Amino acid sequence: MVLALMPQFNLLSCLLVATLIFIIGAFGVVCRRNVLIMLISIELMLNAVNLVFASFARAHVNLANETHNSTAGETGQLFALFIIAIAAAEAAVGLAIVITYFRNRETVDTRDMKAMSQ
């Protein structure tokens, strides 16, 4: 039932969504001044990549069903898991840095982070 309600898997639309999320993330990194928002944007970009991995894994599984290859699609799913773990670690480290910085400078605005260029 539920499966029937779900739309047919379509690789192209998945990739389009992933691209959209990636561009939103990149835009956030480049244009936002708040470091926290930038970190969130980086998470967005990572998840966009995750989506790409997962979509291709699914596409490969569909392809494997036709060719009776049982192991197809495992690599993509594994990578998605890795990226989730790394993203968590990165978020932890990044947040720690941002908090320490905030404690010292009372700001997280990138416009104020110019100590090296002065």
Next chain:
Amino acid sequence: MHGLIDTLFHLLPIGDRSFYERSLFLIPLFPFIGFLLNGLFGSKFSKKESSWIGILGAFAAFTWAFLCVATLNVGTGAKEGMSASLSEDTRNALHVVYGTWIHVGDFSCSFGMLLDPLSSVMIMIVTGIGTLIHIYSAGYMAHDEGLARFFAYLNLFLFAMILLVLGDNLIVLFVGWEGVGLCSYLLIGFWYEDSKNAAAGMKAFVVNRIGDLGFLLGIFTLIAVFGTVNFVASPKRVGVHHVTKQTCLEQEKVEVPRGAGLLDYAEALRLLRKNGNITEERASAPLGFKAPENISNLDLSHTMGSKIFTEWSIGMALTLACALLFVGAMGKSAQIPLYVWLPDAMAGPTPVSALIHAATMVTAGVYMVCRLHSIFSLSEEVLRMVAIVGGCTSLFSALIGLTQLDIKKVLAYSTVSQLGYMFLGLGVGAFSLGIFHVLTHAFFKALLFLGAGSVIHAMSGEQDMRYMGGLRSKLPKTFWTMVIGGVALAGVPGFAGWWSKDEILAETLLRYGDSHQTIYLVLYIFAAVGAFCTAFYTCRLICLTFLGENRAKDEVKAHIHESPPSMTIPLIVLAAFSVVGGVIWHVAFTAGAESQLGIRNIEAVVSAEEHHHIHLINTAATLMAAFGGIGLAFFRYGKGKNIPDPERAKTNIFYRLSLNKFYVDETYNALIIMPFTIISELTHWVVDVGIIDSIVVRGTAKMVSAFSGQLRRVQTGLLNSYASFMMYGAAGVLFYLLAKAYLIK
């Protein structure tokens, strides 16, 4: 006399030839140590200590040189007892080679020292008079702040001069040659706070450079012809050490030693020419000449000259080399046209004028020509040129000396003139007489300069003779010693200067009698008139300085005092030698030139009767010149009359020419210096400032700065912009890869 000297020799620790031979380097080392001590730690010593270090450096060199020279002479004495052939086979010299210095391709040059009779004469002059002048300087410079620097320079000068004299090849000689030039420059500009002194130093240096260029080119030419710069064969080689003539199978064969030096080659060429083996040398002996085996083992085929100048003969190349070497001598020994630096060099302290610009350094040119006299003998043209330059200089600068007002300038022009006599002597082939005049001139001219220094010291620095006079009673020691120096310079018979100058004049006339070339007669007349002028200006100097009334200002008058003993003792010693220096040594330089000095003069061939006549004429002429000059000057200036007045120059053209030094400096200025300055200014403004500075140097800088000014804007320091650059970069790489994968196939 000789017995006494011999006894003295046996009392001293001398005789071990090889010991003194090996330790020849000590002679220059002593003053060098003095230079280092005073030069590096001068500020830590008191004035007295500095003076003592300087004097001891010179005195130790003198002592060691004396022992070496004594050993050299004792050695000859011992050898004279042996068979004649043996003493002929061995050169009487202490010769040591300390090692190879420069080695390039086929050419190699060693660092060695050679003490033969010729260099022993010079070394005794240099160290002996050097020591006296060091002692004098301790008194003369006692109140000067730069005393340590002064003694450092003086010791460095002695070091360089000893190197020049003792060097066993032309390169070592050249190092010393340049070293004395440097010290001369440093000491002329010793009181550099006055820009005039510094300029005089620079003038001396620049004019000397012109000569030095000629000297260097001359050395190069000799290397091209002979492939060596050594004077004589190295002492370490086995076998014969100098050129010998052997008779084998009724044919005379000229044997050249292995590793022969310049003088050996010259001697071999002379013998071959004399034997008639090279008859028309100019035409038949090309560069790279190899003698046929039956006449000689002379082989110059390995030298580079034959490969470069294929058309040249040895005679032409030697003429060129000698002419170039003589240009070097003209610069160093202040001959026309390069004499202009010497009068200006009087800006230095007076002991420097006495030591460097009268007694030693300026005679280096004479020494060099004498050292290479066997090469110069091969080129008649160059010798004639030497004689002409010397003769003209002797008269020309004597004429300038007639009217100078500055006591040191008179002596300076006198020095130039006397150097002219030395070169006249060399030019007429009487090489030993040139060196003899160096010796006697060193005594009396050093004496006169030191006396003048004593006068200047007493007059609180006044050098103008118009404001002197009447010093006879106040400076008796200075007066009497200067009178002795004066009569020696003027050529009064019996005193040192007469012995050498008279002989040189006689040789000039003999050369005329031999060759009947008018030029030698003209030169003789020049030299005789020059001798008259010499006597005149010398007597004028003494009269204006010491006789008549004192014309000094009152505050100067109050300070006039005789100089301290450290200054008068050198004067007395030099005065003693100015009296006896000629008579005790003249035999060694005339009849004994070849046997005692190893100098082979070119004998003028005249009949005995003619010889007698020429000597008679010459004696009459020189006596007339000496006493005529002295008498005329005494008549004019003796009673404190006729004080020189530059106003007279307005009416008397000869007086004006002489007073203004014949406008030579002005001529040089107009002909050489002015065009040079204009060209330099032009290139400075157009090329240097216009092109190089503004376009090349500043243009590059401006371009870089403009470009980097733009590039700098990239470095915002904003995190976001760096992130965006990363993004652009990543996108760029991606597009590149995609394009590579799909578009370009």
